[in-house]
Amino acid sequence: MIPVSEALEKIFALVAPVGTERVPLSKAAGRVLAEPVVARRAQPPFAASAMDGYALRAAEVTQGARFRVIGAAPAGEAFAGTVGAGEAVRIFTGAPVPDGADMVVIQENTARDGDVVTITDPDRHATNIRPAGGDFAPGDRMEAPRRLSPADVMLAAAMNVPDLVVSRRPVVALLATGNELVMPGEEPRDDQIVACNGFGLKALFEAAGAEARLLPIARDDVDSLRTALGLTDGADLIVTIGGASVGDHDLVAGVAADLGLEAAFHKVAMRPGKPLLAGRLGDVPMVGVPGNPVSAMVCGHIFLRPMLLAMQGLVARPAPRVTAALGADVAENGPREHYMRAILADGVVTPFDSQDSALLGVLSQSNALLVRPVADPSRKAGEMAEVVPI
């Protein structure tokens, strides 16, 4: 058994960025930007009115001052002339401010009569003009790599860049193994169970930006496993579920070894997740997660998600942690790092009483994993602890 930190290093050593593709803005949200976005123009591209009102000379704004309205500037239609002394241009939000004007008086502070506008409130605390380039200048950059938020996509669009170079989505082949498994919706025999792990992991991987392909369930025999592993062509990562432990029917490590798996490790000092294995099958990294559903998902959060982010060109780093006060006393921990299913709320983390790695209901109610270091002594409520939000 190796420590979690060492296993994670070995996991990162198995992967490299999967390459890039160009996608239109409409498909870019949530993807990892692979090349910087460079602004093709300034924003605003001209000094723009921030309000509906009258463009004129600020120095002339006094109570009751009157201006002759010499034209109009709707958004998208600049007024071509120059605003002189005693003149104003009717202007609307977003329109270019005409030459000669250095202030927009909002229409609520004026009275209009024919082509004359009178100041009714000489409030000069704001010019109501957005300077050219006040947001960004041509050549300004949005740096890569970064996960593109909706606001990032909006910024790229404003920079007049219609498509972006992003990391390809890593393709994950997900292979559940076990004679006891049937697909959801089928009629299980009394001695069978419904395969759920693949669905949880698929959802987790896709939320991390990957594309996950659920392969048909492999039976606990060498031929079935070999066949199933042969269906992983084109995958950037193979993830097997179950059959990772030491029982007579736990064949994954053996079959993968026969197929040429270059093992990185098998067994990690963590709970749950001890039987985790990883290596390289030909050119393709492979990770075998344990069959217990909670173990599979915890390994997903602690190893596979960081791995998939690194494959998309993001910095290879462990699942982010926060600190929180314990909401209950906890007993001393043993020789494996314990990831306890817990609820994190208002800076307090409270683990569930039952931590059996088969309890899907508890996992579903949890929003955090309370991390108990190896050999951590018992702790009192109120002491600080590390937590991985999930």
Ligand SMILES: Nc1nc2c(c(=O)[nH]1)N[C@H]1C(S)=C(S)[C@@H](COP(=O)(O)OP(=O)(O)OC[C@H]3O[C@@H](n4cnc5c(N)ncnc54)[C@H](O)[C@@H]3O)O[C@H]1N2
């Ligand atoms: N003698 C020992 N027995 C076990 C050890 C050990 O060290 N010595 N380790 C235990 C630990 S810890 C774990 S975790 C499990 C994991 O073992 P496997 O990876 O071999 O998983 P399976 O035996 O195939 O399955 C375990 C459990 O999970 C259910 N399962 C499997 N796949 C799915 C799926 N896709 N969806 C839902 N449920 C699944 C399976 O039916 C079993 O109930 O081993 C311990 N044993």
Ligand code: MOO
């Ligand atoms: O390590 Mo197992 O994953 O406790 O259930």
